[in-house]
Amino acid sequence: MAEELELQSTQVEHEYTGSEIQVLEGLEAVRKRPGMYIGSTSSSGLHHLVYEIVDNSIDEALAGYCDDISVTIGEGDIITVTDNGRGIPVDIQPQTGKPALEVVFTILHAGGKFGGGGYKVSGGLHGVGASVVNALSEWLTVQVHKDGKIYEMKFSRGNVTQPMTVVGETERHGTTVSFKPDPDMFEDTVYDYETLHTRMREEAFLNAGVRIRTVDRRAGKEQEDTMHYAGGIREFVSFINRSKDPIHPDVIYMAGQREDSMAEIAFQYNDGYNETIVSFANNVHTPEGGMHEEGFKRALTTVLNNYGKKMKLLKEDEKVSGEDCREGIACVISVKLTEAQFEGQTKAKLGNSEMRTLVNNIMTEKLTEYLEENPAVGKAILEKALMANRAREAARKARESIRRKTALGGAAMPDKLRDCNEVNPELTELYIVEGDSAGGSATQGRDSRFQAILPLWGKMLNVEKARADKVYGNDKLTPVITALGAGIGDEFDLSKLRYHKVIIMADADVDGAHIRTLLLTFFFRFMRPLIEHGYVYAAVPPLFKLTRGKTVRVAYDDAERERIAAELRGDNPNAKVDISRFKGLGEMNPHELWETTMDPERRTLKRIELDDAVRADQTFTVLMGEKVEPRKEFIERNAKYAVNLDY
Numbered sequence: 001m002a003e004e005l006e007l008q009s010t011q012v013e014h015e016y017t018g019s020e021i022q023v024l025e026g027l028e029a030v031r032k033r034p035g036m037y038i039g040s041t042s043s044s045g046l047h048h049l050v051y052e053i054v055d056n057s058i059d060e061a062l063a064g065y066c067d068d069i070s071v072t073i074g075e076g077d078i079i080t081v082t083d084n085g086r087g088i089p090v091d092i093q094p095q096t097g098k099p100a101l102e103v104v105f106t107i108l109h110a111g112g113k114f115g116g117g118g119y120k121v122s123g124g125l126h127g128v129g130a131s132v133v134n135a136l137s138e139w140l141t142v143q144v145h146k147d148g149k150i151y152e153m154k155f156s157r158g159n160v161t162q163p164m165t166v167v168g169e170t171e172r173h174g175t176t177v178s179f180k181p182d183p184d185m186f187e188d189t190v191y192d193y194e195t196l197h198t199r200m201r202e203e204a205f206l207n208a209g210v211r212i213r214t215v216d217r218r219a220g221k222e223q224e225d226t227m228h229y230a231g232g233i234r235e236f237v238s239f240i241n242r243s244k245d246p247i248h249p250d251v252i253y254m255a256g257q258r259e260d261s262m263a264e265i266a267f268q269y270n271d272g273y274n275e276t277i278v279s280f281a282n283n284v285h286t287p288e289g290g291m292h293e294e295g296f297k298r299a300l301t302t303v304l305n306n307y308g309k310k311m312k313l314l315k316e317d318e319k320v321s322g323e324d325c326r327e328g329i330a331c332v333i334s335v336k337l338t339e340a341q342f343e344g345q346t347k348a349k350l351g352n353s354e355m356r357t358l359v360n361n362i363m364t365e366k367l368t369e370y371l372e373e374n375p376a377v378g379k380a381i382l383e384k385a386l387m388a389n390r391a392r393e394a395a396r397k398a399r400e401s402i403r404r405k406t407a408l409g410g411a412a413m414p415d416k417l418r419d420c421n422e423v424n425p426e427l428t429e430l431y432i433v434e435g436d437s438a439g440g441s442a443t444q445g446r447d448s449r450f451q452a453i454l455p456l457w458g459k460m461l462n463v464e465k466a467r468a469d470k471v472y473g474n475d476k477l478t479p480v481i482t483a484l485g486a487g488i489g490d491e492f493d494l495s496k497l498r499y500h501k502v503i504i505m506a507d508a509d510v511d512g513a514h515i516r517t518l519l520l521t522f523f524f525r526f527m528r529p530l531i532e533h534g535y536v537y538a539a540v541p542p543l544f545k546l547t548r549g550k551t552v553r554v555a556y557d558d559a560e561r562e563r564i565a566a567e568l569r570g571d572n573p574n575a576k577v578d579i580s581r582f583k584g585l586g587e588m589n590p591h592e593l594w595e596t597t598m599d600p601e602r603r604t605l606k607r608i609e610l611d612d613a614v615r616a617d618q619t620f621t622v623l624m625g626e627k628v629e630p631r632k633e634f635i636e637r638n639a640k641y642a643v644n645l646d647y
Contacts, residue, residue, distance in 0.1 A: 030108065030135035031157070034185055037132045046186050047195050049136060052129030053081045053177050058203060058283055060085030061210045062336070066174070070213040071200055073191050076180065077218070084174040087146035090164065099164045101144060101153055105134045106160065133179060134158050136186075140179040145170040157182060193223060201227050205239070206283050206334050208232030233266040233332040240278070240330040244270035247328070247384060248377040254366035256358070260338045263359050265296060267331035269381055273388075273467050274525060275326040279333040281340050281350045290343070290350030292335045295359030301325050303367045304382060311375070313382045320385040323490060327388035333359065391467040398472035399491075414479035418443045418453040429501035430454060430483060431539070431598070434515050437586035438593075442505065445590030446598055452499065454483050460518045463525050471526060480522070488526040494533065502530060503605065505539040505597065507584040520608065531610045540604040541585055541597045547578040554596050556604065 030037055038045040038052075050071060060066035066085035073079060089100035096103055108131050134140045135158035144151040150170050154162035181189045193216045204212045204227035211228040229235040234251045247269045255264040279286045279293050286292070301322040308314035335358070341351040371378035413419060416439070422428050430452045433439045439455025446453060460476045468489050471477055481488055485498040504519050506512035516538060523530050530536050542554035544561045548568040555561035561579065569575040582588060588596070597603050 030132050031185065034132075034136055038136070041186050043188055043192065043195075046181055046189060047191065047199070049133045049179070049181060050079050050081065050191075050196060051199060052133050053079075053179075054200070054203065055129055055283070056088075057081065057083035057085060057175070058207060058210075061207050062283070067209060068211050069200075069203075070215065071196060072215040072217060073193060073196070073221075074178075074217050075219065077189050077191050078178060078180045079191070080176065080178040082174065082176045084172065087144040087173050088142070088175050090144055090146060090151045099153075101142065101151065101164055102160065104130050105140070105142060105153065105155060106158060107131055130177075131158070133177075136182055137179040138182045140177065142178075143167070143176045145172045145174050145176075193221065197225055201225075201239075202236075202280075202285065203283060205229050205233055205236035205332070206280055233264055233334055236278070236332045237266045237268050237330050240276055240332070241268055241270050244272050244330070246270050247380045248374075250377075252367070252370060252377075254362055254370070256362040256366075258354075258358055261335065261354065261358055262337075263292065263333070263335045263355065263362055265331070265333050265359065265363060267329055269328045269384060270330060271384075272328050272464075275323075275329055277326070277329070277331045277333065279335075279350075281335050281342070281352075281355070282337065283334075284340075284342070286342075286348060286350050288343075288348035291353050291356040292333050292350055292359050295356035296331070296333055296363055297322055297326070298356075299360045299363030299367065303364055303371070304385060307368070307371050307378055308382050311378065311382075313379065314386075320382070320389050321392070324385040324388040324392060328384055335359065388467075391469050394469035395467065395472055395489075398469050412482070414454065414482055416455050416479065417483050418446075418448075420448055420450050420452040422450045425498055425500050428452065428499045429503055430499040431503045431505050432456060432480065432519065433585065434506045434512060435586055438505070438507075438584070438588075441586065441588055441590045441593045442598065443590075445592075445594035447594075451598065452483070454479060456480075456515070460515065460522075462518060463522045468526070471522075477522060480519075484527070484530075486527070486530075492527055492529060494529050497530070497535070500535055501537060502535050503537045503539050505541070505585060508541055508543055508582075509584070512584075523608075524610075528610070531608055534607055534609070536608040537605040538608060539597050540606060541588075542582060545580050545582060545592075547580075548575065 034041050034045065038048040054069065054071060057066055057069045060083060061069070066083050068084045070082045071079070072082075088104055091100060092098065093100040093103045096107070134155050138156065139161070140155045142153050142155075148169055148171070149166050150168040151164055152162070152167045153160065153164045183189050193214070197214045200212045200214050204210060208230060209228075209232075211226065213224065213226045215224045216222060231238075234253050237251045251266050251268045253264070253266045255262070257263070277289070277293060277296070279289055281290070281292065301320070304325050305314065305319050308318075308320065309316070314320070335350070335355050337352060337355065339352070343349040343351050371381075416436075418439075420428055428450050431442055431446070431454070433442050433453060433455050436455050436457060439453055442453045442455075456476060456479075458476060461470065461474045463471055463477075466474075471488060472481075483498065484502065486493050486496045502523075504516050506515045520531075520536070523536055540556060542556050544555040546553045546555060546561065546564050546568060551568060553564045553568065555564050565577045565579065568577045585593065585597070595602060
């Protein structure tokens with residue numbers, strides 16, 4: 001393998017003191033407008049609180065002072081984050097005359113990240129993290145183990161309830177923060193272990209050698225995971241590819257630095273057709289990419305084309321596009337820099353143009369060298385890109401053919417589509433329904449002013465195993481593409497979408513779940529913005545119909561069925577309540593279907609959300625891919641969560 005420019009963790013003995021905590025402004029606004037500081041007050045904002053505290057521990061790790069972090073969910077959804085860093089400073093901060101510990105937790109924009117030598121690089125919300133978490137917590141307690149003493153402070157909703165007090169002696173060093181999110185601030189205060197575990201696993205991959213534990217101590221939910229990856233982002237790429245078949249054995253890794261900026265890139269191609277690029281700046285995930293991704297993509301395309309021509313694998317006038325070069329790639333890019341410029345409060349995109357140059361230079365030099373030393377790998381990658389190129393050309397021809405037919409026959413909507421009268425997409429919804437009988441009931445039962453119906457029939461293509469050219473020619477998927485009107489893949493245009501609610505309506509059985517999964521795989525792989533912008537929903541049809549006299553109620557699960565039955569019996573436990581199970585959507589009459597599943601006033605819809613692209617990508621690959629073993633593991637691990645299974 002080509003010689004690597006390894007990243008070195010440069011630890012300088014540096015005393016972290018109160019004089020490095022700089023104060024920029026007060027804390028009043030956070031409780032008034034929490035969304036400005038943590039993105040939202042939904043589940044994502046709730047979990048963001050944990051990330052902010054962990055980011056402070058990670059900053060200690062980046063500076064070379066911390067290698068052990070634990071995150072625990074306790075009873076009552078109380079979070080405790082412990083690290084073995086230097087401990088937050090406890091001396092008096094010069095500007096305020098208060099202990100630095102108090103300043104960090106009570107004053108917005110106070111931290112060791114604004115120059116002054118506290119940290120060279122850092123993630124977090126630029127110093128607002130600890131104080132924002134404090135402001136949005138019903139209570140927060142911090143303990144600092146430092147210089148042989150244990151210092152403790154307590155807060156409530158941002159206010160000090162116990163001044164900094166020495167509560168004991170210690171031989172260890174580090175910080176422990178415990179907090180309970182304020183139910184007045186959040187829609188929901190229940191933590192999801194898997195969400196935290198996924199994020200902490202990311203942090204462990206990005207910080208080679210740091211051990212991170214996640215623990216759930218809530219009754220009935222007990223579990224624990226320890227993550228420690230000496231191989232860093234190389235192991236991250238292997239993890240992404242674990243359900244796929246790599247086309248070359250080793251993960252290609254390169255790294256380098258210029259002044260205070262550093263970059264690491266690791267990637268490996270698999271035999272699939274999907275591109276997975278996961279990028280980070282100062283350990284903060286940048287889902288919308290930015291300059292570091294741009295530098296990688298440009299260099300990859302240039303190097304592969306140059307290599308192909310040099311090795312006579314490409315004809316003189318032939319070239320592969322960037323899209324071709326990235327088919328089947330699993331790549332992790334991690335950059336670290338002193339003044340990271342993130343676009344938007346939630347840091348979705350990195351704006352520092354110098355990172356484009358740095359990543360481009362590292363890739364160009366190191367990948368060229370690597371391919372020359374590993375010609376078999378170079379040939380395998382280029383052959384894959386050429387196959388992608390041919391498939392893309394076939395997809396273009398299939399697309400043009402559809403366009404020509406549409407142009408000749410006007411705006412040819414699918415025969416089975418029963419469209420609505422409203423033309424403003426913001427007001428319309430499309431029900432994609434399994435089978436003609438359910439489609440007939442839905443068409444009769446709908447409100448035709450704004451509800452359109454598209455029945456699907458027969459077995460749908462599993463797009464996890466297909467390229468775009470096969471999708472365009474598929475008679476089950478073409479009606480969906482045409483009805484939605486926004487195209488697929490790189491040509492997908494959200495502004496042309498004809499409906500802003502796309503509702504998958506399938507039976508609550510195994511076949512219905514299969515159809516939902518096939519459709520969601522298709523949307524995820526070829527129309528991802530649909531999911532990212534919250535336009536995809538699953539209808540939730542009821543399972544039971546309960547009747548007593550003229551009173552009819554429906555129930556969506558066994559527990560609700562029992563509760564409603566008891567309500568209908570009232571004071572007479574022997575009263576007869578007729579309970580029947582809905583066999584399927586096609587068995588319902590139009591009136592029942594409208595009342596239970598389609599009436600906006602009474603229906604239940606589940607919005608399909610895309611919180612974590614890596615996890616979603618893994619799940620679709622496991623469920624719909626070729627490999628049986630990962631699917632078996634997935635089923636064994638998740639069987640306890642399965643409900644409404646048909647036996």
